[in-house]
Amino acid sequence: MFSFDLLRDAVVIGVLLGCFYAAVSLGLSISFGLLDVPHLAHPAFLVGASYGVFLLNDRYDIDPLLAGLLITPLLFVFGIAAYRLYYETFEKRGSDAGVRGIAFFFGIAFIIEVLIILQFGVDQRSVTASYIGKAWRIGDMRIPFRLVVAFVVAVGLTTLLTLYLSRTFMGRAIRAVAQDQEALRLMGANPVRIKQWAFGIATAVLGIAGALLIIVAPVDATLDRTYIGRTFCIVVMAGLGSMTGTLVAAIILGVAETIVLTLFGASWAPAISFAMLLGVLAVRPQGLFGRRS
Amino acid sequence: MPPETQAPLLRVSALTKRFGGFTALDNVSVEIRPGERFGLIGPNGSGKTTLINCISGAFRTEPGTVTFRDEDITRLQPHMRTRRGIARSFQIPRPFKSMTVSENLMVALDFAAVTDEAASAPQRRDTMMSILTRMGLASKADVSATKLSQVELRKMELARAMATHPKLLISDEAMAGLSSSEVDEVLDLLMSLASQDITIIMIEHIMQAVMRFSDRVMCLDAGRIIAIGTPSEVMANQRVQEAYLGT
Amino acid sequence: MNRNGILFWVGAILFLVAALLMTQVIGNEYPFFACYVILQFIVLAVAWSILGGYAGYVNFGTSAFFGVGVYTAVFLFKAFGAPLAVQIAAAAAIGAFLGFALGLLTLRMQGIYFSIATIALTIIIETSVTNWRFVGGASGIQMQRPPVMSPFNSYVQMLFFVQALLVVVAVAMARYIQGSWVGRGLQALKDDELAAECTGVPTLRLKLLACVISGALMCAAGAPAAMYLQYADPSSAFNLNYSVSALAMSLIGGTAHWAGPVIGAILLGTTQQLLTVTISSEVNVLVLGVMLVLFVVGAPEGIIGLIRRVRRNRNDGEG
Numbered sequence A: 001m002f003s004f005d006l007l008r009d010a011v012v013i014g015v016l017l018g019c020f021y022a023a024v025s026l027g028l029s030i031s032f033g034l035l036d037v038p039h040l041a042h043p044a045f046l047v048g049a050s051y052g053v054f055l056l057n058d059r060y061d062i063d064p065l066l067a068g069l070l071i072t073p074l075l076f077v078f079g080i081a082a083y084r085l086y087y088e089t090f091e092k093r094g095s096d097a098g099v100r101g102i103a104f105f106f107g108i109a110f111i112i113e114v115l116i117i118l119q120f121g122v123d124q125r126s127v128t129a130s131y132i133g134k135a136w137r138i139g140d141m142r143i144p145f146r147l148v149v150a151f152v153v154a155v156g157l158t159t160l161l162t163l164y165l166s167r168t169f170m171g172r173a174i175r176a177v178a179q180d181q182e183a184l185r186l187m188g189a190n191p192v193r194i195k196q197w198a199f200g201i202a203t204a205v206l207g208i209a210g211a212l213l214i215i216v217a218p219v220d221a222t223l224d225r226t227y228i229g230r231t232f233c234i235v236v237m238a239g240l241g242s243m244t245g246t247l248v249a250a251i252i253l254g255v256a257e258t259i260v261l262t263l264f265g266a267s268w269a270p271a272i273s274f275a276m277l278l279g280v281l282a283v284r285p286q287g288l289f290g291r292r293s
Numbered sequence B: 001m002p003p004e005t006q007a008p009l010l011r012v013s014a015l016t017k018r019f020g021g022f023t024a025l026d027n028v029s030v031e032i033r034p035g036e037r038f039g040l041i042g043p044n045g046s047g048k049t050t051l052i053n054c055i056s057g058a059f060r061t062e063p064g065t066v067t068f069r070d071e072d073i074t075r076l077q078p079h080m081r082t083r084r085g086i087a088r089s090f091q092i093p094r095p096f097k098s099m100t101v102s103e104n105l106m107v108a109l110d111f112a113a114v115t116d117e118a119a120s121a122p123q124r125r126d127t128m129m130s131i132l133t134r135m136g137l138a139s140k141a142d143v144s145a146t147k148l149s150q151v152e153l154r155k156m157e158l159a160r161a162m163a164t165h166p167k168l169l170i171s172d173e174a175m176a177g178l179s180s181s182e183v184d185e186v187l188d189l190l191m192s193l194a195s196q197d198i199t200i201i202m203i204e205h206i207m208q209a210v211m212r213f214s215d216r217v218m219c220l221d222a223g224r225i226i227a228i229g230t231p232s233e234v235m236a237n238q239r240v241q242e243a244y245l246g247t
Numbered sequence C: 001m002n003r004n005g006i007l008f009w010v011g012a013i014l015f016l017v018a019a020l021l022m023t024q025v026i027g028n029e030y031p032f033f034a035c036y037v038i039l040q041f042i043v044l045a046v047a048w049s050i051l052g053g054y055a056g057y058v059n060f061g062t063s064a065f066f067g068v069g070v071y072t073a074v075f076l077f078k079a080f081g082a083p084l085a086v087q088i089a090a091a092a093a094i095g096a097f098l099g100f101a102l103g104l105l106t107l108r109m110q111g112i113y114f115s116i117a118t119i120a121l122t123i124i125i126e127t128s129v130t131n132w133r134f135v136g137g138a139s140g141i142q143m144q145r146p147p148v149m150s151p152f153n154s155y156v157q158m159l160f161f162v163q164a165l166l167v168v169v170a171v172a173m174a175r176y177i178q179g180s181w182v183g184r185g186l187q188a189l190k191d192d193e194l195a196a197e198c199t200g201v202p203t204l205r206l207k208l209l210a211c212v213i214s215g216a217l218m219c220a221a222g223a224p225a226a227m228y229l230q231y232a233d234p235s236s237a238f239n240l241n242y243s244v245s246a247l248a249m250s251l252i253g254g255t256a257h258w259a260g261p262v263i264g265a266i267l268l269g270t271t272q273q274l275l276t277v278t279i280s281s282e283v284n285v286l287v288l289g290v291m292l293v294l295f296v297v298g299a300p301e302g303i304i305g306l307i308r309r310v311r312r313n314r315n316d317g318e319g
Helices: A006-033 A042-060 A063-092 A097-120 A147-166 A168-177 A181-186 A191-216 A223-238 A243-264 A268-281 B048-056 B078-084 B100-111 B121-135 B150-162 B180-194 B208-214 B231-236 B238-246 C004-026 C030-054 C063-078 C085-106 C111-130 C155-179 C181-191 C193-198 C205-228 C240-253 C259-278 C281-298 C303-316
Strands: A135-138 A141-144 B009-019 B022-032 B038-039 B065-068 B086-088 B168-172 B199-203 B216-221 B224-229
Touching: A006 A042, A006 A141, A006 A147, A006 A168, A006 A191, A006 A223, A006 A243, A006 B086, A042 A063, A042 A097, A042 A191, A042 A223, A042 A268, A063 A097, A063 A191, A097 A135, A097 B009, A097 C085, A097 C111, A097 C240, A097 C281, A141 A147, A141 A181, A147 A168, A147 A191, A147 A243, A147 C004, A168 A181, A168 A191, A181 A191, A181 B009, A223 A243, A223 A268, A223 B150, A223 C111, A243 A268, A268 B048, A268 C111, B009 B048, B009 B078, B022 B048, B022 B224, B038 B048, B038 B208, B048 B078, B048 B168, B048 B199, B078 B086, B078 C085, B086 B150, B100 B121, B100 B150, B100 C181, B100 C193, B121 B150, B150 B168, B150 B180, B150 C181, B180 B208, B199 B208, B208 B231, B216 B231, B224 B238, B231 B238, B231 C063, C004 C155, C030 C063, C030 C155, C030 C181, C030 C205, C030 C240, C030 C259, C063 C085, C063 C111, C063 C205, C063 C240, C155 C181, C181 C193, C193 C205, C240 C259, C240 C281, C240 C303, C259 C303
Parallel strands: B038 B199, B038 B216, B086 B168, B168 B199
Antiparallel strands: A135 A141, B009 B022, B009 B065, B216 B224
């Protein structure tokens, strides 16, 4: 059963897959990692975006990546509105906000799931494109081309976001507001508007991410449940708010999953991310995470 | 005034606290005597609140020990330390927002006031009301904690800490941001508590308050003790002045 | 016992007597099917509220506990032919143990991390059971009902009464916790865990207690389901709908009082039955989700809170 070739293949695929995971987790790194929003609906948004891509691809024959780009501005606006609602309802008020905030996003995720089922049914959906279905042969390895596409796009997205957060004014404001809201307010900036913008970006990224999701594999409405484990595992391991950390953590998860898949079969794979997440969380000290101390 | 020969109430030895690469406390050792009025000063980020967190148990420390009344409490959970007699107020008040003022205090009386275990419910209510009266909050007893003003919140913080029947009370910047008459109110409160044989550690930035209140003062900077002694000694200390001017 | 206590227990006994009478008087089985489901949801919602409402720890793993209850019953019945009472008692014990393990594992996590950990637990447990051949694995297992004991005429009627008993047990426990020092401690730790700990509240111990009781009740509620459906498979036993329902019913009903989850479960459970039968089960879940979001945003204290507000306004108006 065990062979080094198999392991090598698993690692290579795992790295590619991991980069893809990073792409779908970047938004959460911003919304949860930096903004502390308990965004349990992030994977649901992701799946919703992928269905949007499916729609455009299925009806108008638009290339999935292009479709993803097209829905990005829509998602940006949606993200801003969603944050506004969240802020007005929960972050402003006091005591019960934590429980209600979590329940709120859980409810939203569920609603999105059901709406997808009502609109598209329970069957899996996939897209067609010239790069789906082909594979590269390197030596005796067979690498699906769509994974390479996902890899390239993901790395590009990560680089883009990292640069944005470190080089642009708005990006640095976002980092600042994550660390010390009060200081920012004292300097005259409006932290709410900055956070709003950040959440908009985090949601906008899901356009491309959603495209990647449906490129890599067929999607169905309940896919968000597995991705809660993956995305939160990655964001938590990454250290809340680090973009490059997200990439590294995602690659670790991707490789771990593929190795387990190769050795033990598919039925255990969904549990990996959750098990890793539990491990990371159990080891962490109480209340002290990443950038805040 | 407490004689130097008395056993220390609280002893902190070689206390060190690190957060990743950042050392918040570096080998801090100090002894607090029973009945003492102890002032703790230092620029922002010098480790004052971290020290309090370590004493009250919110943070674990390695290495270092905390000894209270001759018992090593380094491994004890915060609620056990509270029951042993260490109470603290928080820099930013942390009221129980779903409760009224009296209910806030009742939590302390129900859970922490070990000496009162035999007391019946009406007796505890009486104790609670007398504490509120002493703090000047009696009229607010049935008001929700969310409706208090800043200074009332600070007073409730102290009242709740008092309701745990502490031997040692740590007040963390209870006067920050208050008007000068409000500062006097809180200072008088702390003075009267001190006169009831409660040892008090006061963290403050308001120097006149610290000077008036303290028997001894300790100054921290970057996690280390840079001066300890009488208020006038510490204020005159070169390094203390630099630490404050430098920030 | 004071006046309220007497009122409560009289009410509980009357409720049980009524349930028993129902089984003797009504011949048609359908009402019992429907009522069984509603009673089951009352138990789940009340159990959820002990940890989620009183302590403020949002548990998404109701499905996990429920499913474990189902499969405990399946296993005991298949392996030993155990009677229903033993199945339920064992399920409660395992639920208590699972709750304790959950509490320990997540003892330092707060807020959303705890919630995600409960999702993680659900998926891990479900995956494990799916791979367990003895209880049927992924394809599920048929259950043969043993003969029904008197005074009941049909097995479903007996299950209905058993679930009614569980309701009384669950509500009595929630009521006790609410009125006792446990409840006050939980309320303090829900408001501010650090402040509670520093005020002398043994937060870890209380959290564990809430986890244990909540878990035991949820598992116990799941045990009779195997016989109720005469069938068990992982995807339906661990269906996430149980998690959403328990959570939604509690939050919509209102978590400050034990009556809240009861009201929420009756209201939403009945709506569910109607919608699933008349329209579709998807629309039913949609309605659940929408109502959850609406209440969480607009009426955070639930129906209980609305009732209290109306009462207070009326009192203020008269005063």
